[in-house]
Amino acid sequence: MEWFTCPECGSDDVEVIRERGREVTLRCNECGNVWMVTLPKPIKVPLIVSKHERSFKTSVELPGGEEIKVGDIVETEDDEVRITGIELEGDKRVERAVTGEIKTLWGESLTYPKVIKASIYLSGGTTQAFKVKVPRDEEFVVGEVLEVGGYTFRVEKIKTERKMLHHGKAKADEIVAIMGHHIPRARARRKLEIYRGYSKESG
Ligand SMILES: [Zn+2]
Numbered sequence: 682m683e684w685f686t687c688p689e690c691g692s693d694d695v696e697v698i699r700e701r702g703r704e705v706t707l708r709c710n711e712c713g714n715v716w717m718v719t720l721p722k723p724i725k726v727p728l729i730v731s732k733h734e735r736s737f738k739t740s741v742e743l744p745g746g747e748e749i750k751v752g753d754i755v756e757t758e759d760d761e762v763r764i765t766g767i768e769l770e771g772d773k774r775v776e777r778a779v780t781g782e783i784k785t786l787w788g789e790s791l792t793y794p795k796v797i798k799a800s801i802y803l804s805g806g807t808t809q810a811f812k813v814k815v816p817r818d819e820e821f822v823v824g825e826v827l828e829v830g831g832y833t834f835r836v837e838k839i840k841t842e843r844k845m846l847h848h849g850k851a852k853a854d855e856i857v858a859i860m861g862h863h864i865p866r867a868r869a870r871r872k873l874e875i876y877r878g879y880s881k882e883s884g
Contacts, residue, residue, distance in 0.1 A: 689714040721745040728755070728786045730762050732793040735879040743780045750777035754791065762788035791817065796876045798858040799827075801834045809863070813873040817854040823847065827859075828869035837861035 685695045685707065692711035699706035703720040723742040730737050741755045741762070749755075753764045766787035767778050794814040801809045811829050823846060826835050839846040840858040 687711060687714055688716060721747070724780045726780060726783050726786055728757065728762065728788060730757070730760060730788050730790050731765075732790045732879060733796045733876070741786065745780055747780050748777055749780060749783065749786070755786075755788070761791040763791055764788045794876075795853045795856070797853060797856050799829050799834075799873060800858060800860040801829070801832045802860070802862045803832075804863065811873075812876040814876040815853040815873065817852070819853045820850050821853065821856060821859055822850040826864065826867045826869050827871060827873055829873040830875055832863050833865065833867045833869045834861045834863050835867070 686693050687695055687707075687709035690709060690712040692709055694710040696708050696710055697705055698708050698715070703722070704717060705720060706715065706717050708715045721744045724745045725740050725742055728739050728741045730739055739757055739760075741757050743749065743755065749764060749767065751764055751767060755762050755764060764786055767775050767783055768785045768787070769775060769778060769782055770784050795817045796812055796814050799811045799813050801811075803809055809830070809832060813829055821836060821839055823836050823839060826833055828834075836859050837847075838860050839849075839851050839856055840860070841851050841855045842857060843855075
């Protein structure tokens with residue numbers, strides 16, 4: 682944040698030595714300069730948080746005049762949310778905006794597990810698809826053998842938000858789907874948990 686840069690020497694090795702409301706006294710560890718700043722008033726911005734198929738209306742307090750962009754992570758009272766959409770007055774959608782001009786923010790809950798699709802190609806040309814829930818930092822690797830719903834399969838492709846991977850690995854957080862052929866007698870490295878829908882998760 683720009684308020685935490687020393688106005689004398691430009692260092693950002695700065696320490697807060699006193700806080701009274703929005704009045705903050707700072708000291709520079711580089712040159713010893715001590716100064717005070719008044720933090721901008723926080724603005725309450727409406728925020729719609731999605732937990733896979735369900736959405737919840739809440740709000741987030743952000744410093745006035747701060748720029749927010751798609752991909753930023755904000756903290757609400759009980760959640761951590763990655764911004765996925767910004768709407769201004771007149772239903773205008775933008776990639777970035779300053780807090781005062783935002784009408785609504787959209788975001789994805791990062792404390793809710795990631796739900797991805799697993800498509801298993803069966804012999805005979807049919808496909809068995811499952812929704813599975815996984816921790817967001819779990820890695821998936823092309824070539825590994827997994828099990829879901831009693832089907833073992835080898836991961837052949839990983840579809841992320843940006844591209845289709847035919848080799849390599851990806852974190853669940855950015856994965857949309859994994860797919861591969863059913864291998865009936867293979868031993869799975871791990872078993873994935875089927876997602877049962879929002880109400881079952883929160884109960
Ligand atoms: Zn300084």
